[in-house]
Amino acid sequence: MEQISVFDIFKIGVGPSSSHTMGPWRAAQQFINLYKVKPGIKEIKRIHVDLYGSLAKTGKGHGTDIAVLLGLMGEDPVTIEVNTINPKFGKIHQTKTLEICGEQVITFDPETDLIFHFDKSLPGHPNALTLSITMMDGFQESHTYYSVGGGFVVKEGEEELTLSDSAQLPFPIETAADLKRYCEEQGVSISEIVLRNELTWRTQEETIAGCLEIWNVMRDCVFRGVNTEGTLPGGLNVKRRAYEMSRRLLNGIACKDSKDFIRQIQATSNIFQNTLNWVSCFALSVNEENAAFGRVVTAPTNGASGVIPAVMMYYVCFAGGTEEKDIIRFMTVAAEIGSIFKKRSTISAAMGGCQAEIGVSSAMAAAALTECLGGSPNQAMMAAEIAMEHHLGLTCDPIGGLVQIPCIERNTMGAIKAITACQLALQGDPDTAKVSLDGVIKTMWETALDMNSKYKETSDGGLATNISVNISEC
Known part of the structure; x- marks a missing residue:
């Protein structure tokens, strides 16, 4: 396994x-x-x-x-x-x-x-x-x-290995059903199961430090994105939007660093429209940095790297996730959901279309936010299922082969869907759900196999062939 x-x-x-x-x-x-x-x-x-x-x-x-x-x-x-x-x-x-x-x-x-x-x-x-x-x-x-x-x-000729493959985990997980069973048997949350498994490779202190380092990179990436103007490279002449959006939302207030940026956001009016705008701004900022060869975190891919930081920033700025333990909980749950998708389906757009990137990242974020807001393991997995269910069949057809159109905006959609899926799960009863997380993962893989290859990160179909652009600079 x-x-x-x-x-x-x-x-x-x-x-x-x-x-x-x-x-x-x-x-x-x-x-x-x-x-x-x-x-x-x-x-x-x-x-x-x-x-x-x-x-x-x-x-x-x-x-x-x-x-x-x-x-x-x-x-x-x-x-x-x-x-x-x-x-x-x-x-x-x-x-x-x-x-x-x-x-x-x-x-x-x-x-x-x-x-x-x-x-x-x-x-x-x-x-x-x-x-x-x-x-x-x-x-x-x-x-x-x-x-x-x-x-x-x-x-070629070798099996896929990660640095972690040589380990014997106390809770080996292949499916969502495995994860659910361990949580029920141990009477603990998803994040606790993940932290116990991580002890196989490193101390808990090392795991916490590693998670916080990743969060710092994500947070700093958001801050760089909202403080960088201009046009993205590649020839599509896509204008960065996070800079102007953040300036409007902060009423022109300048922030000295990413921590001050979060403090200023928390001090602004927490009305729904502003919150919605901020989530979109967070996602845009990361993926504009990604498109410009910036420093990002694969989560679980670069093309979808804005979804999880955007939802984490939402949690930190608007939903009370202000402590380090909150960050650790979010990251460990998200990672476990992502790993199940990788094992049972794919996180490669070249294999499965954009459902494998934005869809998976949205499911990861939805599950993580649900646990962090008090949801049970079953509700967290329900949230992941809801998020993926509404990304099934999403194609990957980047214009000009660039991770810009429609990729950047799709991160905003994935983040909003994750938050919505979380809210639905928190108000729902997983025991009455008609579709399981394993069921939607299986469906995603079957959809990937059936999907025409021209919609799998080839730029041979969809928007890439129907939108006329000049990319002579590429």
């Missing part, structure tokens, strides 16, 4: 896409690490990259080429200074060279050494890349990797 930690679902990184940016970046890192010890980086002569399927069709818009090359350079998405990304990539194009891990400089022309195979897919997954290497002694070999969603990567 696949074992997934909170920190497998929530990963700090760089936008715009977990499957098309983060995954290929990690694949390139894994590839280059094969040669660090023997024969050594200095023995590398040439590297060639082939991108297939969805990675090719929407790779330019998602920065897949940039991510792969940065990974080969030894850069890490968690620590890289995001304002250095474009200059580093530009230098490769200008010099036609690639510096590998600071040890070896090889000839590399992105036009001929990194190929987008728009009309070819590999059988393992729609998101595939092959990395080939030639050593100084003439030795050559290739390795193929699949980016399976949420930043997870599988090497």
